[in-house]
Amino acid sequence: MNAKVLVIDDEKTFRMVAEAALVGEGYQFDSAASGRAGLERARLFAPDIIVLDRNLPDIDGLSLLPILRAEATSRGEDPVVIMATAYAEVENAVQALKAGAQDYLIKPLHLPDLLLTVARAVENRRLRRRVDDLSGQSRRRVERAMCIGESRAMQHVLGLVDKIAASPDTTVLISGETGTGKELVAHLIHARTPGRREAAFVELNCAAVPETLLESEIFGHERGAFTDAKAAKRGLLEEADGGTLFLDEIGDMALSTQAKLLKVLETQRFRRLGGGRDIQIDVRFMAATHRDLPAAVDAGAFRLDLYHRLDVFQIRLPSLRDRTEDILPLARFFLQEYGARGGRALPTFAPRAQAKLAAYKFPGNVRELRNIIERAVILESSAEIQPDALVLRDDRPAPGAARGGPPDVFSASVAERGRPPTLDEMEKDYLLRLLDHTDGNRTQVARLMGVSYPTVMKKIGDYGIDLARWPRSSLS
Numbered sequence: 001m002n003a004k005v006l007v008i009d010d011e012k013t014f015r016m017v018a019e020a021a022l023v024g025e026g027y028q029f030d031s032a033a034s035g036r037a038g039l040e041r042a043r044l045f046a047p048d049i050i051v052l053d054r055n056l057p058d059i060d061g062l063s064l065l066p067i068l069r070a071e072a073t074s075r076g077e078d079p080v081v082i083m084a085t086a087y088a089e090v091e092n093a094v095q096a097l098k099a100g101a102q103d104y105l106i107k108p109l110h111l112p113d114l115l116l117t118v119a120r121a122v123e124n125r126r127l128r129r130r131v132d133d134l135s136g137q138s139r140r141r142v143e144r145a146m147c148i149g150e151s152r153a154m155q156h157v158l159g160l161v162d163k164i165a166a167s168p169d170t171t172v173l174i175s176g177e178t179g180t181g182k183e184l185v186a187h188l189i190h191a192r193t194p195g196r197r198e199a200a201f202v203e204l205n206c207a208a209v210p211e212t213l214l215e216s217e218i219f220g221h222e223r224g225a226f227t228d229a230k231a232a233k234r235g236l237l238e239e240a241d242g243g244t245l246f247l248d249e250i251g252d253m254a255l256s257t258q259a260k261l262l263k264v265l266e267t268q269r270f271r272r273l274g275g276g277r278d279i280q281i282d283v284r285f286m287a288a289t290h291r292d293l294p295a296a297v298d299a300g301a302f303r304l305d306l307y308h309r310l311d312v313f314q315i316r317l318p319s320l321r322d323r324t325e326d327i328l329p330l331a332r333f334f335l336q337e338y339g340a341r342g343g344r345a346l347p348t349f350a351p352r353a354q355a356k357l358a359a360y361k362f363p364g365n366v367r368e369l370r371n372i373i374e375r376a377v378i379l380e381s382s383a384e385i386q387p388d389a390l391v392l393r394d395d396r397p398a399p400g401a402a403r404g405g406p407p408d409v410f411s412a413s414v415a416e417r418g419r420p421p422t423l424d425e426m427e428k429d430y431l432l433r434l435l436d437h438t439d440g441n442r443t444q445v446a447r448l449m450g451v452s453y454p455t456v457m458k459k460i461g462d463y464g465i466d467l468a469r470w471p472r473s474s475l476s
Contacts, residue, residue, distance in 0.1 A: 176317030179367030199243030225274025440470025
Protein backbone atom coordinates (compact mmCIF):
# COMPACT_ATOMS: atom_id res chain seq x y z
CA MET A 1 0.00 0.00 0.00
CA ASN A 2 1.31 3.46 -0.91
CA ALA A 3 2.27 5.85 1.90
CA LYS A 4 -0.47 8.04 3.38
CA VAL A 5 0.22 11.78 3.63
CA LEU A 6 -1.80 14.17 5.80
CA VAL A 7 -1.38 17.92 5.17
CA ILE A 8 -2.49 20.21 8.02
CA ASP A 9 -2.49 23.75 6.62
CA ASP A 10 -5.05 26.56 6.62
CA GLU A 11 -4.17 27.69 3.07
CA LYS A 12 -6.79 26.10 0.83
CA THR A 13 -4.85 26.70 -2.37
CA PHE A 14 -1.82 24.93 -1.01
CA ARG A 15 -3.91 21.95 0.15
CA MET A 16 -5.45 21.62 -3.31
CA VAL A 17 -2.12 21.89 -5.13
CA ALA A 18 -0.43 19.50 -2.71
CA GLU A 19 -3.23 16.97 -3.16
CA ALA A 20 -2.92 17.05 -6.95
CA ALA A 21 0.86 16.65 -6.80
CA LEU A 22 0.99 13.94 -4.14
CA VAL A 23 -1.89 11.90 -5.53
CA GLY A 24 -0.21 12.17 -8.92
CA GLU A 25 2.87 10.55 -7.37
CA GLY A 26 0.78 7.66 -6.04
CA TYR A 27 0.39 8.73 -2.41
CA GLN A 28 -2.87 8.45 -0.45
CA PHE A 29 -3.88 11.94 0.64
CA ASP A 30 -5.95 13.69 3.28
CA SER A 31 -5.92 17.25 4.61
CA ALA A 32 -7.23 19.53 7.33
CA ALA A 33 -7.45 23.32 7.69
CA SER A 34 -6.91 23.55 11.47
CA GLY A 35 -5.14 21.84 14.31
CA ARG A 36 -8.25 20.30 15.83
CA ALA A 37 -9.42 19.03 12.45
CA GLY A 38 -5.93 17.69 11.85
CA LEU A 39 -6.03 15.69 15.07
CA GLU A 40 -9.36 14.18 14.05
CA ARG A 41 -8.14 13.34 10.53
CA ALA A 42 -4.97 11.76 11.98
CA ARG A 43 -7.09 9.48 14.20
CA LEU A 44 -9.16 8.29 11.25
CA PHE A 45 -6.56 8.34 8.46
CA ALA A 46 -3.51 6.94 10.34
CA PRO A 47 -1.01 8.81 8.15
CA ASP A 48 2.57 7.73 7.54
CA ILE A 49 3.69 11.31 6.85
CA ILE A 50 2.26 14.55 8.30
CA VAL A 51 3.07 17.93 6.73
CA LEU A 52 2.27 20.36 9.55
CA ASP A 53 2.00 24.13 9.16
CA ARG A 54 3.71 26.18 11.86
CA ASN A 55 0.96 28.83 11.97
CA LEU A 56 -2.56 27.41 12.29
CA PRO A 57 -5.67 29.45 13.15
CA ASP A 58 -6.54 27.60 16.36
CA ILE A 59 -3.28 26.17 17.71
CA ASP A 60 0.43 26.66 17.22
CA GLY A 61 2.00 23.94 15.10
CA LEU A 62 4.79 23.45 17.61
CA SER A 63 2.21 22.84 20.35
CA LEU A 64 0.27 20.44 18.14
CA LEU A 65 3.30 18.36 17.14
CA PRO A 66 3.81 16.54 20.49
CA ILE A 67 0.07 15.92 20.75
CA LEU A 68 0.01 14.33 17.31
CA ARG A 69 2.99 12.15 18.15
CA ALA A 70 1.66 11.13 21.58
CA GLU A 71 -1.74 10.12 20.18
CA ALA A 72 -0.10 8.21 17.33
CA THR A 73 2.15 6.35 19.75
CA SER A 74 -0.85 5.36 21.87
CA ARG A 75 -2.39 3.83 18.72
CA GLY A 76 0.81 1.98 17.82
CA GLU A 77 1.53 4.32 14.91
CA ASP A 78 4.77 6.10 14.04
CA PRO A 79 4.20 8.95 11.56
CA VAL A 80 7.02 11.16 10.32
CA VAL A 81 6.28 14.87 10.84
CA ILE A 82 7.54 17.56 8.45
CA MET A 83 7.14 21.11 9.77
CA ALA A 84 6.36 23.93 7.32
CA THR A 85 7.52 27.35 8.49
CA ALA A 86 7.96 30.83 7.03
CA TYR A 87 11.38 31.85 5.70
CA ALA A 88 11.89 34.41 8.46
CA GLU A 89 11.15 31.85 11.18
CA VAL A 90 14.03 29.40 10.77
CA GLU A 91 14.45 29.24 14.56
CA ASN A 92 10.98 27.71 14.68
CA ALA A 93 12.22 24.94 12.40
CA VAL A 94 15.04 24.25 14.83
CA GLN A 95 12.52 24.05 17.68
CA ALA A 96 10.39 21.70 15.60
CA LEU A 97 13.30 19.34 15.06
CA LYS A 98 13.98 19.30 18.78
CA ALA A 99 10.30 18.59 19.41
CA GLY A 100 10.34 15.51 17.20
CA ALA A 101 9.85 16.64 13.61
CA GLN A 102 12.10 14.80 11.19
CA ASP A 103 12.44 17.59 8.64
CA TYR A 104 11.13 21.02 7.75
CA LEU A 105 10.10 23.03 4.68
CA ILE A 106 10.47 26.76 4.17
CA LYS A 107 7.43 28.73 2.97
CA PRO A 108 6.49 29.70 0.36
CA LEU A 109 6.62 26.02 -0.55
CA HIS A 110 7.71 24.82 -3.97
CA LEU A 111 6.18 21.56 -5.19
CA PRO A 112 9.52 19.95 -6.14
CA ASP A 113 10.77 20.59 -2.59
CA LEU A 114 7.55 19.16 -1.13
CA LEU A 115 7.70 16.01 -3.26
CA LEU A 116 11.39 15.48 -2.57
CA THR A 117 11.01 15.96 1.18
CA VAL A 118 8.01 13.63 1.38
CA ALA A 119 9.78 10.97 -0.69
CA ARG A 120 12.83 11.19 1.55
CA ALA A 121 10.65 10.97 4.66
CA VAL A 122 8.97 7.83 3.32
CA GLU A 123 12.34 6.21 2.62
CA ASN A 124 13.78 7.26 5.98
CA ARG A 125 10.73 5.87 7.73
CA ARG A 126 11.14 2.57 5.90
CA LEU A 127 14.82 2.37 6.82
CA ARG A 128 14.16 3.42 10.41
CA ARG A 129 11.56 0.70 10.86
CA ARG A 130 14.08 -1.80 9.54
CA VAL A 131 17.12 -0.74 11.57
CA ASP A 132 15.54 0.68 14.72
CA ASP A 133 16.06 -0.93 18.08
CA LEU A 134 15.63 -4.69 18.14
CA SER A 135 12.46 -5.56 19.94
CA GLY A 136 10.28 -8.59 20.34
CA GLN A 137 10.92 -11.44 17.94
CA SER A 138 13.83 -9.87 16.05
CA ARG A 139 15.72 -9.09 19.27
CA ARG A 140 15.20 -12.61 20.54
CA ARG A 141 16.46 -14.00 17.23
CA VAL A 142 19.71 -12.05 17.51
CA GLU A 143 20.10 -13.13 21.12
CA ARG A 144 19.67 -16.79 20.11
CA ALA A 145 22.02 -16.55 17.14
CA MET A 146 24.81 -14.93 19.16
CA CYS A 147 24.42 -17.09 22.25
CA ILE A 148 24.54 -20.41 20.39
CA GLY A 149 27.58 -22.52 21.19
CA GLU A 150 29.57 -23.25 24.28
CA SER A 151 33.04 -22.44 22.96
CA ARG A 152 35.30 -20.59 25.36
CA ALA A 153 35.96 -17.96 22.68
CA MET A 154 32.30 -17.01 22.27
CA GLN A 155 31.60 -17.14 25.98
CA HIS A 156 34.40 -14.62 26.39
CA VAL A 157 32.80 -12.38 23.73
CA LEU A 158 29.39 -12.56 25.40
CA GLY A 159 30.98 -11.66 28.72
CA LEU A 160 32.49 -8.57 27.12
CA VAL A 161 29.09 -7.68 25.64
CA ASP A 162 27.52 -7.69 29.09
CA LYS A 163 30.34 -5.57 30.51
CA ILE A 164 30.13 -2.88 27.82
CA ALA A 165 26.32 -2.86 27.92
CA ALA A 166 26.61 -1.55 31.47
CA SER A 167 28.59 1.46 30.18
CA PRO A 168 26.15 3.18 27.79
CA ASP A 169 28.43 6.02 26.65
CA THR A 170 31.63 4.08 25.92
CA THR A 171 32.75 3.78 22.30
CA VAL A 172 33.14 0.21 21.02
CA LEU A 173 35.34 -1.14 18.21
CA ILE A 174 34.38 -4.59 16.90
CA SER A 175 37.03 -6.34 14.81
CA GLY A 176 37.29 -9.69 13.13
CA GLU A 177 37.28 -11.41 9.79
CA THR A 178 34.49 -10.92 7.29
CA GLY A 179 31.44 -13.00 8.17
CA THR A 180 32.13 -13.44 11.88
CA GLY A 181 29.01 -11.56 13.02
CA LYS A 182 30.29 -8.09 13.92
CA GLU A 183 26.94 -6.46 13.09
CA LEU A 184 25.08 -8.94 15.29
CA VAL A 185 27.38 -8.14 18.21
CA ALA A 186 26.66 -4.44 17.75
CA HIS A 187 22.91 -5.15 17.75
CA LEU A 188 23.29 -7.29 20.87
CA ILE A 189 25.21 -4.59 22.76
CA HIS A 190 22.53 -2.05 21.88
CA ALA A 191 19.72 -4.43 22.85
CA ARG A 192 21.29 -5.04 26.27
CA THR A 193 22.12 -1.40 27.07
CA PRO A 194 19.59 0.23 29.43
CA GLY A 195 18.67 3.75 28.39
CA ARG A 196 19.79 3.21 24.79
CA ARG A 197 17.85 0.14 23.68
CA GLU A 198 14.59 2.11 23.76
CA ALA A 199 16.01 4.52 21.15
CA ALA A 200 17.19 3.92 17.60
CA PHE A 201 19.94 1.63 16.39
CA VAL A 202 21.15 3.25 13.18
CA GLU A 203 23.76 1.61 11.01
CA LEU A 204 25.81 2.66 8.00
CA ASN A 205 28.18 0.56 5.91
CA CYS A 206 30.97 3.01 5.08
CA ALA A 207 32.17 0.83 2.22
CA ALA A 208 28.76 0.83 0.52
CA VAL A 209 28.31 4.62 0.27
CA PRO A 210 30.33 6.70 -2.22
CA GLU A 211 32.83 9.03 -0.58
CA THR A 212 31.05 12.07 -2.02
CA LEU A 213 27.81 11.12 -0.22
CA LEU A 214 29.18 9.71 3.02
CA GLU A 215 29.42 13.04 4.89
CA SER A 216 25.90 14.02 3.86
CA GLU A 217 24.59 10.67 5.11
CA ILE A 218 26.29 11.03 8.48
CA PHE A 219 25.99 14.78 9.16
CA GLY A 220 22.99 15.74 7.01
CA HIS A 221 22.89 19.00 5.09
CA GLU A 222 21.07 22.30 4.84
CA ARG A 223 19.15 23.42 1.80
CA GLY A 224 21.57 24.78 -0.80
CA ALA A 225 24.65 23.19 0.79
CA PHE A 226 25.53 21.76 -2.62
CA THR A 227 24.00 21.59 -6.08
CA ASP A 228 21.46 18.83 -5.44
CA ALA A 229 20.56 19.92 -1.90
CA LYS A 230 17.04 21.09 -2.73
CA ALA A 231 15.88 20.74 0.86
CA ALA A 232 17.41 20.27 4.30
CA LYS A 233 18.15 16.71 5.40
CA ARG A 234 18.76 15.21 8.80
CA GLY A 235 21.79 12.94 8.96
CA LEU A 236 22.27 9.66 10.75
CA LEU A 237 23.74 11.42 13.77
CA GLU A 238 20.39 13.08 14.41
CA GLU A 239 18.50 9.86 13.64
CA ALA A 240 20.58 8.05 16.27
CA ASP A 241 20.19 10.70 18.98
CA GLY A 242 19.61 8.93 22.29
CA GLY A 243 20.57 5.57 20.80
CA THR A 244 23.43 4.01 18.87
CA LEU A 245 25.21 4.80 15.60
CA PHE A 246 27.01 1.77 14.18
CA LEU A 247 29.60 2.50 11.50
CA ASP A 248 30.41 -0.76 9.73
CA GLU A 249 33.64 -1.11 7.73
CA ILE A 250 34.98 2.13 9.17
CA GLY A 251 38.40 1.27 7.76
CA ASP A 252 37.04 2.35 4.36
CA MET A 253 36.15 5.87 5.52
CA ALA A 254 38.00 8.74 3.81
CA LEU A 255 40.56 10.66 5.87
CA SER A 256 38.65 13.94 5.52
CA THR A 257 35.50 12.37 6.99
CA GLN A 258 37.56 10.69 9.72
CA ALA A 259 38.68 14.11 10.94
CA LYS A 260 35.11 15.38 11.21
CA LEU A 261 33.95 12.19 12.91
CA LEU A 262 36.72 12.50 15.49
CA LYS A 263 35.42 15.91 16.53
CA VAL A 264 31.90 14.53 17.01
CA LEU A 265 33.22 11.64 19.10
CA GLU A 266 35.03 14.09 21.35
CA THR A 267 32.31 16.75 21.71
CA GLN A 268 28.97 15.11 20.79
CA ARG A 269 28.38 18.21 18.66
CA PHE A 270 28.40 18.72 14.90
CA ARG A 271 27.11 20.87 12.08
CA ARG A 272 25.17 19.82 9.03
CA LEU A 273 26.89 20.44 5.72
CA GLY A 274 26.26 24.08 4.90
CA GLY A 275 24.96 24.73 8.42
CA GLY A 276 25.87 27.62 10.66
CA ARG A 277 24.99 26.23 14.08
CA ASP A 278 26.13 23.35 16.25
CA ILE A 279 23.72 20.50 16.98
CA GLN A 280 24.06 18.70 20.31
CA ILE A 281 23.47 14.94 20.35
CA ASP A 282 23.66 12.03 22.78
CA VAL A 283 24.87 9.02 20.80
CA ARG A 284 26.86 5.91 21.56
CA PHE A 285 29.27 5.13 18.73
CA MET A 286 30.16 1.62 17.67
CA ALA A 287 32.39 0.78 14.72
CA ALA A 288 33.46 -2.43 13.03
CA THR A 289 36.13 -3.46 10.57
CA HIS A 290 37.73 -6.55 9.09
CA ARG A 291 40.86 -4.54 8.29
CA ASP A 292 44.04 -4.26 10.36
CA LEU A 293 43.57 -0.68 11.57
CA PRO A 294 47.03 -0.34 13.18
CA ALA A 295 48.54 -1.32 9.83
CA ALA A 296 46.28 1.22 8.12
CA VAL A 297 47.51 3.85 10.58
CA ASP A 298 51.12 2.99 9.73
CA ALA A 299 50.27 3.26 6.02
CA GLY A 300 48.69 6.69 6.50
CA ALA A 301 45.23 5.45 5.51
CA PHE A 302 43.64 5.81 8.97
CA ARG A 303 44.06 8.53 11.60
CA LEU A 304 45.93 7.49 14.72
CA ASP A 305 43.88 9.80 16.95
CA LEU A 306 40.60 8.39 15.60
CA TYR A 307 41.86 4.84 16.09
CA HIS A 308 42.69 5.55 19.74
CA ARG A 309 39.29 7.25 20.23
CA LEU A 310 37.47 4.22 18.80
CA ASP A 311 39.63 1.66 20.56
CA VAL A 312 38.37 2.51 24.05
CA PHE A 313 36.77 -0.93 24.29
CA GLN A 314 37.54 -3.50 21.61
CA ILE A 315 35.83 -6.81 21.00
CA ARG A 316 37.60 -9.12 18.59
CA LEU A 317 35.43 -11.88 17.17
CA PRO A 318 36.98 -15.29 16.66
CA SER A 319 36.81 -17.01 13.28
CA LEU A 320 34.58 -20.05 13.04
CA ARG A 321 37.64 -22.29 12.56
CA ASP A 322 38.77 -21.13 16.01
CA ARG A 323 35.54 -22.32 17.63
CA THR A 324 34.80 -25.52 15.75
CA GLU A 325 32.64 -26.84 18.59
CA ASP A 326 30.04 -24.22 17.62
CA ILE A 327 29.72 -25.30 13.97
CA LEU A 328 27.03 -27.95 14.41
CA PRO A 329 24.90 -26.00 16.93
CA LEU A 330 24.94 -23.02 14.57
CA ALA A 331 24.15 -25.25 11.60
CA ARG A 332 21.12 -26.69 13.42
CA PHE A 333 19.95 -23.19 14.31
CA PHE A 334 20.11 -22.05 10.66
CA LEU A 335 18.48 -25.30 9.56
CA GLN A 336 15.49 -24.67 11.82
CA GLU A 337 15.26 -21.06 10.69
CA TYR A 338 15.30 -21.74 6.95
CA GLY A 339 13.17 -24.83 7.25
CA ALA A 340 10.50 -22.83 9.09
CA ARG A 341 10.61 -20.11 6.44
CA GLY A 342 10.03 -22.70 3.75
CA GLY A 343 7.00 -24.08 5.55
CA ARG A 344 8.36 -27.63 5.52
CA ALA A 345 8.92 -30.19 8.23
CA LEU A 346 12.24 -29.35 9.84
CA PRO A 347 14.89 -31.73 8.44
CA THR A 348 17.93 -33.01 10.30
CA PHE A 349 21.51 -33.64 9.25
CA ALA A 350 22.57 -37.12 8.20
CA PRO A 351 25.64 -38.31 10.15
CA ARG A 352 27.94 -37.98 7.10
CA ALA A 353 26.63 -34.43 6.53
CA GLN A 354 27.49 -33.51 10.11
CA ALA A 355 30.98 -34.93 9.63
CA LYS A 356 31.40 -32.93 6.41
CA LEU A 357 30.49 -29.68 8.17
CA ALA A 358 32.71 -30.41 11.15
CA ALA A 359 35.74 -31.02 8.92
CA TYR A 360 35.36 -27.86 6.82
CA LYS A 361 37.44 -24.74 7.61
CA PHE A 362 34.80 -22.08 6.72
CA PRO A 363 36.96 -19.26 5.28
CA GLY A 364 33.76 -17.20 5.08
CA ASN A 365 32.96 -17.87 8.75
CA VAL A 366 29.38 -17.81 10.11
CA ARG A 367 28.01 -16.00 7.06
CA GLU A 368 29.31 -18.79 4.81
CA LEU A 369 27.80 -21.45 7.08
CA ARG A 370 24.44 -19.68 6.98
CA ASN A 371 24.51 -19.52 3.18
CA ILE A 372 25.50 -23.18 2.91
CA ILE A 373 22.57 -24.24 5.10
CA GLU A 374 20.09 -22.02 3.24
CA ARG A 375 21.21 -23.56 -0.05
CA ALA A 376 21.00 -27.07 1.41
CA VAL A 377 17.39 -26.55 2.53
CA ILE A 378 16.53 -25.62 -1.06
CA LEU A 379 18.42 -28.53 -2.62
CA GLU A 380 17.46 -31.31 -0.21
CA SER A 381 14.03 -32.93 -0.58
CA SER A 382 14.45 -35.86 1.83
CA ALA A 383 13.91 -35.90 5.58
CA GLU A 384 17.64 -35.45 6.24
CA ILE A 385 20.24 -33.10 4.85
CA GLN A 386 22.65 -35.31 2.91
CA PRO A 387 26.31 -34.48 2.21
CA ASP A 388 25.64 -33.72 -1.46
CA ALA A 389 23.28 -30.87 -0.49
CA LEU A 390 26.10 -29.15 1.41
CA VAL A 391 27.88 -27.32 -1.39
CA LEU A 392 31.24 -26.21 0.02
CA ARG A 393 34.00 -24.33 -1.76
CA ASP A 394 35.97 -27.56 -1.97
CA ASP A 395 33.08 -29.10 -3.94
CA ARG A 396 32.85 -26.39 -6.57
CA PRO A 397 34.30 -26.89 -10.05
CA ALA A 398 37.60 -25.31 -11.04
CA PRO A 399 37.63 -22.59 -13.71
CA GLY A 400 36.66 -24.02 -17.08
CA ALA A 401 34.77 -26.97 -15.58
CA ALA A 402 31.10 -27.65 -16.29
CA ARG A 403 28.92 -25.07 -14.63
CA GLY A 404 27.03 -26.30 -11.63
CA GLY A 405 28.05 -23.88 -8.90
CA PRO A 406 30.37 -20.93 -8.20
CA PRO A 407 34.10 -21.52 -8.81
CA ASP A 408 36.81 -22.42 -6.30
CA VAL A 409 38.70 -19.16 -6.07
CA PHE A 410 41.15 -20.07 -3.31
CA SER A 411 42.93 -22.94 -5.01
CA ALA A 412 42.88 -21.10 -8.33
CA SER A 413 44.48 -18.01 -6.74
CA VAL A 414 47.24 -20.09 -5.14
CA ALA A 415 47.91 -21.80 -8.46
CA GLU A 416 48.15 -18.49 -10.30
CA ARG A 417 50.22 -16.57 -7.72
CA GLY A 418 52.24 -19.33 -6.13
CA ARG A 419 51.18 -18.07 -2.68
CA PRO A 420 48.02 -17.72 -0.62
CA PRO A 421 46.04 -14.64 -1.79
CA THR A 422 45.15 -11.66 0.36
CA LEU A 423 41.47 -11.22 1.23
CA ASP A 424 41.09 -8.40 -1.32
CA GLU A 425 42.80 -10.47 -4.03
CA MET A 426 40.62 -13.43 -3.18
CA GLU A 427 37.45 -11.35 -3.31
CA LYS A 428 38.41 -9.82 -6.66
CA ASP A 429 39.27 -13.23 -8.12
CA TYR A 430 36.02 -14.68 -6.81
CA LEU A 431 34.05 -11.79 -8.30
CA LEU A 432 35.78 -12.21 -11.68
CA ARG A 433 35.09 -15.93 -11.74
CA LEU A 434 31.47 -15.42 -10.79
CA LEU A 435 31.13 -12.91 -13.62
CA ASP A 436 32.64 -15.50 -15.97
CA HIS A 437 30.37 -18.14 -14.51
CA THR A 438 27.24 -16.02 -15.14
CA ASP A 439 28.32 -14.36 -18.41
CA GLY A 440 28.47 -11.02 -16.60
CA ASN A 441 25.01 -11.19 -15.01
CA ARG A 442 25.44 -9.01 -11.93
CA THR A 443 22.05 -9.96 -10.50
CA GLN A 444 23.07 -13.63 -10.42
CA VAL A 445 26.47 -12.68 -9.00
CA ALA A 446 24.79 -10.77 -6.17
CA ARG A 447 22.60 -13.79 -5.40
CA LEU A 448 25.58 -16.18 -5.36
CA MET A 449 27.64 -13.84 -3.17
CA GLY A 450 24.75 -13.21 -0.80
CA VAL A 451 24.96 -9.41 -1.16
CA SER A 452 22.88 -6.68 -2.79
CA TYR A 453 23.12 -5.62 -6.43
CA PRO A 454 24.52 -2.13 -5.53
CA THR A 455 27.24 -3.82 -3.45
CA VAL A 456 28.29 -5.92 -6.46
CA MET A 457 28.38 -2.81 -8.66
CA LYS A 458 30.48 -0.96 -6.09
CA LYS A 459 32.97 -3.83 -5.87
CA ILE A 460 33.21 -3.95 -9.66
CA GLY A 461 34.08 -0.26 -9.63
CA ASP A 462 36.49 -0.57 -6.70
CA TYR A 463 38.44 -3.34 -8.41
CA GLY A 464 38.40 -1.60 -11.80
CA ILE A 465 36.70 -4.53 -13.54
CA ASP A 466 35.78 -3.82 -17.18
CA LEU A 467 32.29 -5.17 -17.90
CA ALA A 468 33.02 -5.06 -21.63
CA ARG A 469 34.65 -8.46 -21.15
CA TRP A 470 31.16 -9.92 -21.00
CA PRO A 471 29.21 -8.85 -24.11
CA ARG A 472 25.86 -9.77 -22.57
CA SER A 473 26.53 -7.88 -19.33
CA SER A 474 24.52 -4.85 -20.49
CA LEU A 475 21.40 -7.03 -20.30
CA SER A 476 21.87 -7.94 -16.62
